[in-house]
Amino acid sequence: MTPTGSSSDGRRGKAALFVVLCGWAGVAPHWLEPPRNLLPATSLTLLLGAYVVRTVLGQLWRRSRPRSSADCAIPETLVGEGSWPGPWPAVDVVVAARDEQAVIGRLVERVSRLRYRHGVVRLWVVDDGSEDRTPEVLKALEASTPMLQVLRRPRHAGGGKSGALNAVLGRLEGRWMLVLDADAGLQEDLLERLIPQAEQGGWSAMQLRKAVVNAGCNLLTRAQAMEMALDSVVQEGRLASGGVAELRGNGQLLRREAITRAGGFNEETVTDDLDLSFRLLLAGEPVGILWDPPVEEEAVLTLPALWRQRQRWAEGGLQRFFDYWPGLLSKRLNSSQKLDLTSYFLLQYVLPMVSVVDLLTALITRTPPTVWPLSLVVLGLSGAAIVAGCRRPSDGPALPAMNPLAAALGIAYLMHWFVVIPWVTLRMALLPKRLVWAKTQHLGGESGSEGEGDDLVAGTDPLADPSTQAS
Incomplete structure (x- = not known):
């Protein structure tokens, strides 16, 4: 499925217009005399600062107050086995795998251990043209794992991960499909806790919190664990405030009929999860977020690997706004959802984008920067959300221990988006897009090096609590 207006030329034109508008917004305040040049940033600080406070701190307040039957958020009390009154629906666990010999066997074992005593679970692995030993590993597992079914696609079948998921979608029979990455870690009672909450909440899709399993490997993996906690806190707050929750790929539970009604997975995007989030939103299919149980995954170990991953995330995230903006402004969304997305x-x-242009203009004109009030407030509130998220009780791998130095690391780490977003936007505006599956390398362990001689290698995290160091 290809959304209207998603051609390469159309996206390049929209990206170019976006660059021009952000450039103007970054330069224009420098034409004003101080302190009037701070008025645009100050106004946005009040608006967006209030939004962040409402989203993050408001969610923390809602969790701390006594709960009542009127609360509409996803219940935090776990639904135990036997308390679900309806029939337990069949679930298809789906994995799109390419060159995953290091982790695919472990994932099959983990899925086979899932408890779902009253329902049926099937595991589908789409071998998307693997050139390592993945096909041999899966062939051996098929003989010993009755629940496993393998679908093989040629290497250049097209569509990336979305194409792999579309290839298996028509073969599924379960009411729900749980999409996992090949490195996913699962608690054995995940389905018995997740399915009742999805059914009782009336959700069309639910995203599990992503928990970093190798947070103690080095400073970079530790910072990514903080970022995942921040993301879940913000997503919960957005949803509880009447806004939008989004899918994150690994650990997304999807109602199969809702995906079919939305037209399947978009094969003209580099981030199938973000694109699907908007298509479900526009189709009126609600998406929920769940803190526990989490889905575990590996964080990348090196700066070059992070750079490659974040470029893809940034491009897919911005691309969906370019593709779906007419629908996002239409009456299909209510005012709270539009405010949240804006x-x-x-x-x-x-x-x-504006911050980079503002800084360059300040250096050229030798005038003070004008966007700093907004940047400081946003980074400060993001740091507060990191602290709140990492101090929250949680299942799965231990979240990073918080102290002033750790919080400073989290804030400093978030500044990489001030480099990634402008770079990716310029590239989208100037260069034609080639759709490729730029997968993240999975190593199959809680620590280790990617073996590429990159700048930041695995090592001991000096900020980590010794009791939570990865072995």
């Missing part, structure tokens, strides 16, 4: 777009994509 604020998110300004914070995630506009702020980094």
Whole structure:
């Protein structure tokens, strides 16, 4: 499925217009005399600062107060086996795998251990043209694992991960499909806790919190664990405030009929999860977020690997706004959802672009920067959300221990988006897009090096609590 207006030329034109508008917004305040040149940033600080406070701190307050039957958020009390009154629906666990010999066997074992005593679970692995030993590993597992079914696609079948998921979608029979990455870690009672909450909440899709399993490997993996906690806190707050929750790929539970109604997975995007989030939103299919149980995954170990991964995330995230903006402005969304998406777009994509232009203009004209009030407030509130998220009780791998130095690391780490977003936006505006599956390398362990001689290698995290160091 290809959304209207998603051609390469159409996206390049929209990206170019976006660059021009952000450039103007970054330069224009320098034409004003101080302190009037701070008025645009100050106004946005009040608007977006209030949004962040409402989203993050408001969610923390809602969790701390006594709960009542009127609360509409996803219940935090876990639904135990036997308390679900309805029939337990069949679940298809789906994995798109390419060159995953290091982890695919372990994933099959983990899925086979899932408890789902009253329902049926099937595991589908789409071998998307693997050139390592993945096909041999899966062939051996098929003989010993009755629940496993393998679908093989040629290496250049097209569509990336979305193409692999579309290839298996028509073969599924379960009411729900749980999409996992090949390195996913699962608690054995995940389905018995997850399915009742999805059914009782009336959700069309639910995203599990992503928990970093190798957070103690080095400073970079530790910072990514903080970022995942921040993301879940913000997503919960957005949803509880009437806004939008989004899918994150690994650990997304999807109602199969809802995906079929939405037209399947978009094969003209580099981030199938982000694209699907918007298509479900526009189709009126609600998406929920769940803190526990989490899905475990490996964080990348090196700066070059992070750079490659974040470029893809940034491009897919911005691309969906370019593709679906007419629907996002239409009556299909209510005012709370539009406010949420507008604020998110300004914070995630506009702020980094304008900040870079503002800094360059300040250096050229030898005038003070003008966007710093907004940047400081956003980074400060993001740091507060990191601390709140990492101090929250949670299942799965231990979250990073918080102290002033750790919080400073988290804030400093988030500044990489001020480099990634402008770079990716310029590239989208100037260069034609080639759709490739730029997968993240999975190593199959909680520590280790990617073996590429990159700048930041695995080692001991000096900020980590010794009791939570990865072995």
